Amino acid sequence: MKYLETLTSRDQQLAAAAVADFLPQEIYDIHTHPYHADHFAPNAWPFLSDKKVLGCVEHRAALQRYMPAKKIHGLYFGMPHKTADRGAMNTWVAGEVRAQGTPLSRALMVVSPSDNQSAVATALRSGQFCGIKVYHCYSQRPDTMNATVEEFAPEWMWELLHETRGVLLLHIVRDGAMEDTSNQASLRRLCRAYPQAKLILAHVARSFSYRNARKGLHAIADIDNAVIDTSAICESEAFRAALKILGPRRVLWGSDFAISELRGRCVTTGGLFFWLHPELIRADYKAPSSTDLTLVGIESLQSLREACEDTGLTQGDINDIFMGNALRTLAPHLPAEAVPAADTGLELWQRARTVISGGTGLLSKRAEMFDAKSWPAYFSRCSGSEVWDLQDRRYIDFAGGVGAILLGYADPDVTAAVRRRLTLGSYCTLVNPQEVELAETLVALHPWAGKVRYARGGGDAMTMSVRIARAATGRSGVAFCGYHGWHDWYLAANLGETDALNGHLLPGLEPKGVPRELKGTSVPFRYNDLASLEAAIAKLGDNLAAVVMEPMRSQLPKDDFLAKVAARCRAAGGIFVVDEVTSGLRYGFPGALSRLGIEPDLAVYAKAMSNGFPFGAVVGRDAIMQAADGSFISSSYWTDGVGPAAALAVLKKVKSLGVSELVWQRGGVLQTGLKTMAARHPACKLIVGGMPATPTMSFDLGADAPLAQTLYVRKMRERGFLVSSYYYVMLAHDEAKIQLLLTAADETMGEIAAIVLAGRLAEESGVARGLRGFTRLA
Numbered sequence: 014m015k016y017l018e019t020l021t022s023r024d025q026q027l028a029a030a031a032v033a034d035f036l037p038q039e040i041y042d043i044h045t046h047p048y049h050a051d052h053f054a055p056n057a058w059p060f061l062s063d064k065k066v067l068g069c070v071e072h073r074a075a076l077q078r079y080m081p082a083k084k085i086h087g088l089y090f091g092m093p094h095k096t097a098d099r100g101a102m103n104t105w106v107a108g109e110v111r112a113q114g115t116p117l118s119r120a121l122m123v124v125s126p127s128d129n130q131s132a133v134a135t136a137l138r139s140g141q142f143c144g145i146k147v148y149h150c151y152s153q154r155p156d157t158m159n160a161t162v163e164e165f166a167p168e169w170m171w172e173l174l175h176e177t178r179g180v181l182l183l184h185i186v187r188d189g190a191m192e193d194t195s196n197q198a199s200l201r202r203l204c205r206a207y208p209q210a211k212l213i214l215a216h217v218a219r220s221f222s223y224r225n226a227r228k229g230l231h232a233i234a235d236i237d238n239a240v241i242d243t244s245a246i247c248e249s250e251a252f253r254a255a256l257k258i259l260g261p262r263r264v265l266w267g268s269d270f271a272i273s274e275l276r277g278r279c280v281t282t283g284g285l286f287f288w289l290h291p292e293l294i295r296a297d298y299k300a301p302s303s304t305d306l307t308l309v310g311i312e313s314l315q316s317l318r319e320a321c322e323d324t325g326l327t328q329g330d331i332n333d334i335f336m337g338n339a340l341r342t343l344a345p346h347l348p349a350e351a352v353p354a355a356d357t358g359l360e361l362w363q364r365a366r367t368v369i370s371g372g373t374g375l376l377s378k379r380a381e382m383f384d385a386k387s388w389p390a391y392f393s394r395c396s397g398s399e400v401w402d403l404q405d406r407r408y409i410d411f412a413g414g415v416g417a418i419l420l421g422y423a424d425p426d427v428t429a430a431v432r433r434r435l436t437l438g439s440y441c442t443l444v445n446p447q448e449v450e451l452a453e454t455l456v457a458l459h460p461w462a463g464k465v466r467y468a469r470g471g472g473d474a475m476t477m478s479v480r481i482a483r484a485a486t487g488r489s490g491v492a493f494c495g496y497h498g499w500h501d502w503y504l505a506a507n508l509g510e511t512d513a514l515n516g517h518l519l520p521g522l523e524p525k526g527v528p529r530e531l532k533g534t535s536v537p538f539r540y541n542d543l544a545s546l547e548a549a550i551a552k553l554g555d556n557l558a559a560v561v562m563e564p565m566r567s568q569l570p571k572d573d574f575l576a577k578v579a580a581r582c583r584a585a586g587g588i589f590v591v592d593e594v595t596s597g598l599r600y601g602f603p604g605a606l607s608r609l610g611i612e613p614d615l616a617v618y619a620k621a622m623s624n625g626f627p628f629g630a631v632v633g634r635d636a637i638m639q640a641a642d643g644s645f646i647s648s649s650y651w652t653d654g655v656g657p658a659a660a661l662a663v664l665k666k667v668k669s670l671g672v673s674e675l676v677w678q679r680g681g682v683l684q685t686g687l688k689t690m691a692a693r694h695p696a697c698k699l700i701v702g703g704m705p706a707t708p709t710m711s712f713d714l715g716a717d718a719p720l721a722q723t724l725y726v727r728k729m730r731e732r733g734f735l736v737s738s739y740y741y742v743m744l745a746h747d748e749a750k751i752q753l754l755l756t757a758a759d760e761t762m763g764e765i766a767a768i769v770l771a772g773r774l775a776e777e778s779g780v781a782r783g784l785r786g787f788t789r790l791a
Contacts, residue, residue: 014060014275014290016067017308020078027307028079031314035321037332039084041117041339044182044215044244044267045072046092049105054096060275069113072270079311087114088267088343090121090182093148099123107141117351119143119343121182125151126167133170137177143346144180144211145170158186162199171203174210178345182242184215188285191218191229204236211342212239213265216246221279221286223250230258235399237407240342243334244269247278247312252320260394261330262405265338266317273310341405355403358390377415383737384726386779395422398745400735409734409750413741416595416707419621419676420666421745427624430662434654445654451661455632458603458664461612463635467628467651471594471619472498474629475561477646478615482559482588484644485637490553491535492546492582495563497592505531541571546578550585557587559615564591564605567703575611583614588637590615594629597622598663599706599741602673624663628656672744673706679751680742681705686755687740693759696766697721708740714769720778724765727778732757 020028048058048067056062067075073085089110091102103122110120122142124133136142147170152160166183174181185200187193191214204212218233218241220226227250233239241255244267255264277290291306306312321331337353344352356364362380366372372379380388389402398421400410410422420427434447452465466481468474475497483489497503507524508531536552538545540562550557560582564575579589591613593604598621601608606616614637619629667673684705691699691710703709712721722738729736734757768777775782 016274028311037335040082040335042087042268043265043339044242045087045270052098052102057096068109086117090146091123121146146182149186171207175207178209180211182213185219190225192225197232214241217241217251217255220251222281223248226251226254242267249316249319256324264334266335276306278312362390384723387727397421411740412735412737416741417620420624421743427662430658434658439654447657451657459632462632464638466631469627470629474617476500478590478617478631481641485640486558488556488558489534490556492549493561501527506535508532541574557585559588559590561590588614594619623659626659676706676742683751684708690759694762694766696769711738716782717774720774723780724778728761
């Protein structure tokens with residue numbers, strides 16, 4: 014292997030293809046080794062045998078042969094070797110970076126566990142170095158490739174880096190690399206014990222075998238102070254795994270100069286890897302085609318580009334990988350003006366209010382519904398039960414996508430099913446065959462039903478169900494209980510009687526834009542109140558088309574309430590419609606109707622049914638569905654393939670894992686914990702209710718309740734949790750996360766109780782008194 018200074022025409026062609034319309038004009042190389050022969054024993058680095066010095070200037074010149082960036086910054090550190098004179102090497106690197114590096118370039122100190130701790134501390138505190146580079150060769154064991162992290166990056170180094178907010182660039186070893194459980198345990202413990210230290214895991218956490226990345230990177234997904242660099246990785250599979258598991262904000266480009274200037278590449282073989290280079294090819298071997306190898310640096314760039322294209326990254330993401338992420342990682346050691354400023358959620362929310370009606374399409378996601386002063390509002394990525402905001406702060410989310418998510422965000426099984434559908438195409442002139450498969454599955458889950466219709470959301474699916482009922486009966490009146498969406502048939506209840514929806518949706522909601530001619534067609538009734546149902550039916554007279562209701566939400570039915578509702582509805586000639594948009598799969602499988610033992614005429618599903626992808630379904634009795642076939646109910650994107658693909662994957666997983674019961678059980682633990690906590694803080698006057706799978710907690714403080722709720726949301730966010738008055742439990746909420754939430758909530762309520770007793774709620778919350786949010790009867 015030899016350091017090369019001349020590119021072949023083939024190298025130039027490959028490089029041009031790798032960087033065309035891809036590489037930013039300014040880049041930061043987070044992994045580069047300057048070299049001075051005087052610091053090593055003779056022939057310590059055979060591939061550099063004819064080189065005396067490779068400094069910052071040589072580094073930039075080498076890369077710019079195939080990376081035509083106008084400006085290249087670097088994080089520089091010496092080449093670790095047992096024979097190295099580390100003191101001289103570190104001194105030279107620091108001086109070289111000061112003299113020849115760009116203004117944003119920085120140096121790391123190569124450190125051994127046996128080095129003088131005071132000397133290392135002095136060097137870091139002086140600002141001469143912004144962190145430490147360690148290497149397994151300095152561990153005190155003969156088989157250094159089996160060293161644990163602590164054997165070459167001991168605790169004292171982490172303590173110093175935590176103090177100085179320094180960087181640790183770490184090349185882990187052991188055969189499994191990030192897949193090795195010892196490495197996982199060490200990194201999780203050390204990163205959490207020293208959160209101000211920033212860990213850069215070299216070579217995609219040494220994923221020279223891409224299978225180590227696929228199986229191992231999950232172990233650091235929730236470690237906020239760990240990132241990876243791309244150096245010398247030559248397989249796009251490793252990069253795809255990193256981008257998928259960690260996201261583009263935690264991937265930093267590195268060249269591994271001067272290794273980058275060698276011919277060769279690393280390949281996965283089984284669970285291990287093997288380095289290929291030209292010297293391994295026998296001189297007498299004649300291949301049927303060319304066996305030329307390009308530079309490691311070019312090979313790595315090609316693979317990174319392929320992974321970025323495969324994962325659909327934007328130019329902004331790519332700019333982050335090549336520049337922005339390095340600046341953010343090194344931020345404590347750079348001028349403030351050099352670090353890219355990102356919109357905060359609050360700033361972007363204010364911009365949104367100027368160009369998007371209401372700020373966003375869902376009322377329940379508006380920042381004002383949580384805390385107008387601190388709610389992060391926007392996410393950069395989400396996975397499982399965790400959400401990262403625009404500034405990359407991670408939260409454990411118990412608001413559950415406002416009830417739309419049951420399994421967890423970006424569930425891998427659902428995502429895989431959707432990815433397959435997208436790869437094959439999601440929409441064309443012909444119909445997606447998964448529609449039939451899903452319909453047969455849904456009909457089998459509802460033995461009383463005969464047909465289905467598809468929509469792309471709960472609101473339009475509910476409107477579809479009302480249209481079906483009206484078409485099948487020839488009537489227009491609807492008696493309803495609970496929340497059923499934004500459409501005219503529902504808001505018509507407030508025509509001429511603006512408090513009709515109080516308790517069902519939002520108090521005082523005005524039916525602006527709803528035709529006055531619909532007055533009297535929708536009449537509400539109260540849950541577990543048979544007299545109010547009978548009054549609603551009587552008010553509609555012989556015009557009753559349907560009784561529409563959520564099967565349960567904040568309370569269970571009493572005295573066979575649902576059976577009696579169904580009987581009275583059918584006796585009056587109406588169709589009994591159960592809205593499972595929120596309760597479906599969450600309160601039972603396939604819905605609350607299963608837990609309660611009811612058989613409606615129509616059942617409507619959305620939200621959890623597709624776990625974050627647009628979808629809705631109406632499942633109905635054959636005769637009713639057929640009777641409505643003459644009504645024009647049709648829309649192009651009701652035939653899109655993504656929703657059915659997601660729904661099939663969701664149903665399969667929920668059934669196989671018993672998710673509905675698991676969520677019910679775990680939610681019961683949470684609900685019990687909330688009740689116990691409420692009893693410890695009587696000043697807060699907490700009311701805990703709801704179903705186990707969706708506990709609710711509110712403040713019974715009259716006009717001060719919104720102030721206390723806002724303060725609770727704000728303080729829980731500061732502790733790393735997103736909450737509302739509804740806790741939507743997901744499969745991704747394991748018992749450990751539930752206990753973390755309860756601990757944080759207890760601490761928060763202690764603080765709020767003291768504020769309540771001191772009469773400082775208005776001052777501390779900074780919001781006006783008044784009602785807000787959903788208060789539903791169902």
